[in-house]
Amino acid sequence: MNAAGFPILSLVTFLPLVGGAVIMSIRGDEEVVASNARWTALWTSLIVFGLSLVLWADFNPGDPGFQFVESASWMPEYGLGYKMGVDGISVLFVLLSTALTPICILASWEVIKRQVREYMLAFLILETMMVGTFCALDFVVFYMFFEGVLIPMYLIIGIWGGPRRIYSAFKFFLFTFAGSVLLLIAILAIWAHTGTADIPTLLHTRLPVVMQGWLFFAFLASFAIKLPMWPVHTWLPDAHVEAPTAGSVILAGVLLKMGAYGFLRFSVPMLPAASAAFAPLMFALGVIAVIYTSYVALAQQDMKKLIAYSSVAHMGLVTIGVFTFNIQGIQGALFQMLSHGIVSAALFLCVGVIYDRMHTREIARYGGLVERMPMYAVVFMLFSLASVGLPGTSGFVGEILVMIGAMQVNFWLALLGGVGMILGVAYMLYLYRRVIFGALTKIELKNILDLSPREVAVFAPLVLLTLWMGIYPQSFSSFWAASVAQMVQQHTAMLHHAALIAVASR
Amino acid sequence: MNWSLALPEIVLSIAAMAILIFGVLMRRDSSFACNMLALGALLLAAFLVLAAPTGSAYGGLFVVDAFSRFAKLLVLAGSALALMLSLDYNRHEGMARFEFPVLILFVVVGMMVMVSAANLMTLYLGLELHSLALYVVTAFNRDSLRSSEAGLKYFVLGALASGLLLYGISLVYGFSGSTSFSALAGALGAPQGASIGLVVGVVFVIAGLVFKVSAVPFHMWTPDVYEGAPTPVTAFLSTAPKVAAMALILRTMATPFGHLADNWRLLIELISIASMILGAVAAIGQTNIKRLMAYSSIGHMGYVLVGLAAGSAIGLRGVLIYLVVYVFMNLGTFACIIAMRRQGKQVEQIADLAGLGRTDPGLALVLAIFMFSMAGIPPLSGFFGKLYIFLAAVQAGMWVLAVIGVLTSVVGAYYYIRIVKVMYIDEPAGAFDPRPAMLSLVAAGTGLFTTFFFLFPGPFVGAAQAAAQVLLG
Numbered sequence: 015m016n017a018a019g020f021p022i023l024s025l026v027t028f029l030p031l032v033g034g035a036v037i038m039s040i041r042g043d044e045e046v047v048a049s050n051a052r053w054t055a056l057w058t059s060l061i062v063f064g065l066s067l068v069l070w071a072d073f074n075p076g077d078p079g080f081q082f083v084e085s086a087s088w089m090p091e092y093g094l095g096y097k098m099g100v101d102g103i104s105v106l107f108v109l110l111s112t113a114l115t116p117i118c119i120l121a122s123w124e125v126i127k128r129q130v131r132e133y134m135l136a137f138l139i140l141e142t143m144m145v146g147t148f149c150a151l152d153f154v155v156f157y158m159f160f161e162g163v164l165i166p167m168y169l170i171i172g173i174w175g176g177p178r179r180i181y182s183a184f185k186f187f188l189f190t191f192a193g194s195v196l197l198l199i200a201i202l203a204i205w206a207h208t209g210t211a212d213i214p215t216l217l218h219t220r221l222p223v224v225m226q227g228w229l230f231f232a233f234l235a236s237f238a239i240k241l242p243m244w245p246v247h248t249w250l251p252d253a254h255v256e257a258p259t260a261g262s263v264i265l266a267g268v269l270l271k272m273g274a275y276g277f278l279r280f281s282v283p284m285l286p287a288a289s290a291a292f293a294p295l296m297f298a299l300g301v302i303a304v305i306y307t308s309y310v311a312l313a314q315q316d317m318k319k320l321i322a323y324s325s326v327a328h329m330g331l332v333t334i335g336v337f338t339f340n341i342q343g344i345q346g347a348l349f350q351m352l353s354h355g356i357v358s359a360a361l362f363l364c365v366g367v368i369y370d371r372m373h374t375r376e377i378a379r380y381g382g383l384v385e386r387m388p389m390y391a392v393v394f395m396l397f398s399l400a401s402v403g404l405p406g407t408s409g410f411v412g413e414i415l416v417m418i419g420a421m422q423v424n425f426w427l428a429l430l431g432g433v434g435m436i437l438g439v440a441y442m443l444y445l446y447r448r449v450i451f452g453a454l455t456k457i458e459l460k461n462i463l464d465l466s467p468r469e470v471a472v473f474a475p476l477v478l479l480t481l482w483m484g485i486y487p488q489s490f491s492s493f494w495a496a497s498v499a500q501m502v503q504q505h506t507a508m509l510h511h512a513a514l515i516a517v518a519s520r
Numbered sequence: 521m522n523w524s525l526a527l528p529e530i531v532l533s534i535a536a537m538a539i540l541i542f543g544v545l546m547r548r549d550s551s552f553a554c555n556m557l558a559l560g561a562l563l564l565a566a567f568l569v570l571a572a573p574t575g576s577a578y579g580g581l582f583v584v585d586a587f588s589r590f591a592k593l594l595v596l597a598g599s600a601l602a603l604m605l606s607l608d609y610n611r612h613e614g615m616a617r618f619e620f621p622v623l624i625l626f627v628v629v630g631m632m633v634m635v636s637a638a639n640l641m642t643l644y645l646g647l648e649l650h651s652l653a654l655y656v657v658t659a660f661n662r663d664s665l666r667s668s669e670a671g672l673k674y675f676v677l678g679a680l681a682s683g684l685l686l687y688g689i690s691l692v693y694g695f696s697g698s699t700s701f702s703a704l705a706g707a708l709g710a711p712q713g714a715s716i717g718l719v720v721g722v723v724f725v726i727a728g729l730v731f732k733v734s735a736v737p738f739h740m741w742t743p744d745v746y747e748g749a750p751t752p753v754t755a756f757l758s759t760a761p762k763v764a765a766m767a768l769i770l771r772t773m774a775t776p777f778g779h780l781a782d783n784w785r786l787l788i789e790l791i792s793i794a795s796m797i798l799g800a801v802a803a804i805g806q807t808n809i810k811r812l813m814a815y816s817s818i819g820h821m822g823y824v825l826v827g828l829a830a831g832s833a834i835g836l837r838g839v840l841i842y843l844v845v846y847v848f849m850n851l852g853t854f855a856c857i858i859a860m861r862r863q864g865k866q867v868e869q870i871a872d873l874a875g876l877g878r879t880d881p882g883l884a885l886v887l888a889i890f891m892f893s894m895a896g897i898p899p900l901s902g903f904f905g906k907l908y909i910f911l912a913a914v915q916a917g918m919w920v921l922a923v924i925g926v927l928t929s930v931v932g933a934y935y936y937i938r939i940v941k942v943m944y945i946d947e948p949a950g951a952f953d954p955r956p957a958m959l960s961l962v963a964a965g966t967g968l969f970t971t972f973f974f975l976f977p978g979p980f981v982g983a984a985q986a987a988a989q990v991l992l993g
Contacts, residue, residue: 161898169944172941199926
């Protein structure tokens with residue numbers, strides 16, 4: 015709670031549900047319901063975004079701990095409480111979630127024609143779950159939000175998705191659920207061992223080293239699937255290809271970040287010994303993800319699939335950054351997460367723009383779009399280059415920091431990660447050339463229209479953010495600098511402590 | 521002797537007989553009035569249960585404590601909701617006869633005696649009263665081949681289970697010299713431990729009781745009986761008797777056989793694992809939603825037994841919370857199934873639900889909530905049931921049980937979300953008939969409970985805690 019005693023986080027989290035209740039209560043014929051549902055959802059998400067800007071304004075970057083903390087008694091006799099709060103690591107992801115939701119709603123304005131009310135309802139519920147995941151300071155509450163994401167996302171892919179949507183929705187649901195239940199076991203084990211599920215307390219609790227190993231793999235099962243890491247990434251291309259555009263945006267923009275957030279929030283600080291011991295494994299998986307999925311991306315015929323595989327590669331880089339345990343690496347991972355959240359979301363929106371016009375995502379069906387769609391070509395180019403990591407865009411900052419962090423750990427790690435970045439340039443530029451350049455020979459493309467004002471409104475904030483993050487990264491990284499420094503310092507101290515114990519017991 | 525401890529049971533029995541006489545004497549169709557009277561009697565019994573003092577009566581045959589009160593209230597609630605579901609169904613199927621509520625009341629009396637049993641003889645008496653009445657209601661649609669077949673099957677297999685139970689009781693009595701729970705606890709707590717004959721007797725008792733909760737390997741009757749019985753009876757079968765039988769298992773395992781925990785724990789673990797796996801895997805291929813619910817209930821009973829295997833107060837508390845959650849979401853699901861009626865005919869294929877999201881959004885939403893809850897997705901109530909159960913397993917160090925439990929819940933999630941898929945993604949198969957207000961009431965009420973359980977778990981957890989404490993002394 016801030017100085018005025020105002021529960022801003024709960025408000026941001028649960029206000030979308032109020033909007034949802036309003037949407038539920040709309041009566042009338044289908045046209046009226048659809049239009050009212052759209053406007054209600056848009057206004058709700060805009061108000062939520064406006065409220066979340068209070069976090070941006072009032073957040074104190076100098077304080078490494080949790081801020082805006084609110085707590086309420088829920089089941090005190092079992093060490094469970096409703097507790098919310100944000101620190102430097104989570105605050106910007108709350109903002110990312112609240113910023114992407116109105117964009118998604120705007121992007122679905124005309125595309126979604128059937129069951130509009132349910133669609134908007136699902137998005138608002140999804141927003142609550144996403145924001146809650148990043149704010150929760152009680153492990154069980156966290157799990158409830160983390161898992162609750164599945165219900166709306168399953169429905170969004172399943173109802174409004176493409177032809178193979180049923181297969182994809184099931185795959186998404188069952189993969190994620192299988193990982194999450196192991197996380198649940200781990201949470202229960204911690205809860206049974208320490209008697210509390212309070213995250214700030216647990217961050218300073220030393221768990222037995224043997225237990226840490228088991229917990230690490232239980233966490234890994236959940237977060238690796240969510241991230242996703244090779245080899246459990248296979249649900250992602252399917253889910254992305256079949257999901258409606260806005261679904262892909264949220265999936266790539268926010269849901270993937272939950273996995274990395276889990277590593278940063280739980281695995282590294284709570285299980286320092288195990289994370290240090292298994293860091294080489296994580297590096298290996300990260301490097302494989304970066305290189306292997308980049309090659310796979312090169313071979314794709316479907317635009318969404320290509321971008322989905324590029325997401326896996328980017329997340330591989332994030333994994334490497336997190337497990338370097340140094341300030342540059344972790345800051346780089348955070349920056350990469352934030353940047354990827356905006357850039358990949360924008361890339362999916364770009365695909366959505368031409369998909370809405372031509373109803374195909376096959377790369378071979380396009381070519382020479384620059385002749386008819388100059389504005390679109392510029393936007394697409396900006397985000398392609400940001401995804402590649404061109405200096406001056408947001409992608410560059412994250413990648414260079416991760417590289418610096420990795421270099422401190424191991425030269426070869428940095429080199430192999432760098433190879434992945436080169437491959438990234440290859441597949442993105444190859445995609446761009448095939449879609450935008452060349453001669454406009456295909457007859458059906460002759461009359462394609464450039465961005466509409468609504469689409470400009472969708473892209474404008476993303477363009478602005480991408481450039482802002484690239485040109486003046488300080489205004490974002492200052493949020494988490496203190497928290498990351500404290501985390502790294504604590505991690506080192508805990509390892510040192512463990513080493514001392516090992517020496518003493520010898 | 522404090523006979524008033526059994527006042528709820530006495531009042532219910534008298535009410536059941538009075539309703540019977542009333543139904544016979546009335547010339548015209550009196551089934552609606554009888555149903556209402558039965559509901560009133562259940563409500564009255566609930567008040568009496570709350571008011572009844574704690575203690576034991578009838579020479580130690582009958583006990584009233586926090587545990588029995590908890591289980592009885594749950595049994596009464598489940599039975600009343602099931603009775604409400606039967607009103608319109610019975611009228612539609614032409615089986616609205618006044619005997620139905622009377623028989624249900626006798627089942628309830630039997631279950632309440634089971635819950636309060638403090639002696640193997642009381643246990644058997646209650647179990648038989650409830651079983652015999654239950655066989656009849658299962659076959660209540662006497663003109664339907666399926667219903668009669670289900671009733672007969674249930675009767676034959678149930679009689680076999682009763683025989684096993686009785687045989688086990690006689691062995692226990694033979695080797696320990698008593699049927700009273702407290703005397704048994706004393707005898708078994710003695711340092712020389714249990715003789716092999718006694719252990720064999722306990723195994724038979726477990727087999728007889730586990731039949732009632734339809735856990736593997738005593739589950740064979742469940743799918744056929746669930747499918748054949750009239751749907752409200754299936755709803756009833758899958759809730760209140762399960763609660764009563766599970767309460768009975770808890771009491772017998774914790775009180776008289778508590779000292780033998782090391783002997784029976786492995787057995788319960790195996791039963792639990794087998795039930796969880798079968799419940800998850802066998803339901804995948806089902807096309808009939810009632811059969812699917814049968815396998816689902818087998819799986820749920822497997823989870824409940826995890827709590828018993830843990831054997832701690834937290835485990836027993838988890839069992840009770842799980843039962844509360846289970847009763848409401850199961851009855852709600854059956855309310856939705858009873859609402860599946862097209863051109864006056866009851867339909868029960870999963871495919872019949874196709875497109876419900878568009879033809880009847882309200883019903884689809886409620887059913888989707890129940891399905892997600894059964895799969896254990898937070899923040900719905902089903903998640904909390906599993907949370908407490910698995911917490912107990914983890915605390916007791918039963919990692920294998922916990923991991924198998926969560927993994928089977930992933931497999932189970934497949935068939936639950938498949939129903940959601942059929943409702944929301946498939947092309948509509950035509951609208952259902954308008955549903956009676958009573959069904960909407962029950963579905964909405966249980967749906968609200970399932971959705972908002974997370975806001976007020978406190979009272980339930982507290983009551984369950986008090987009840988579990990009683991058993992472990």
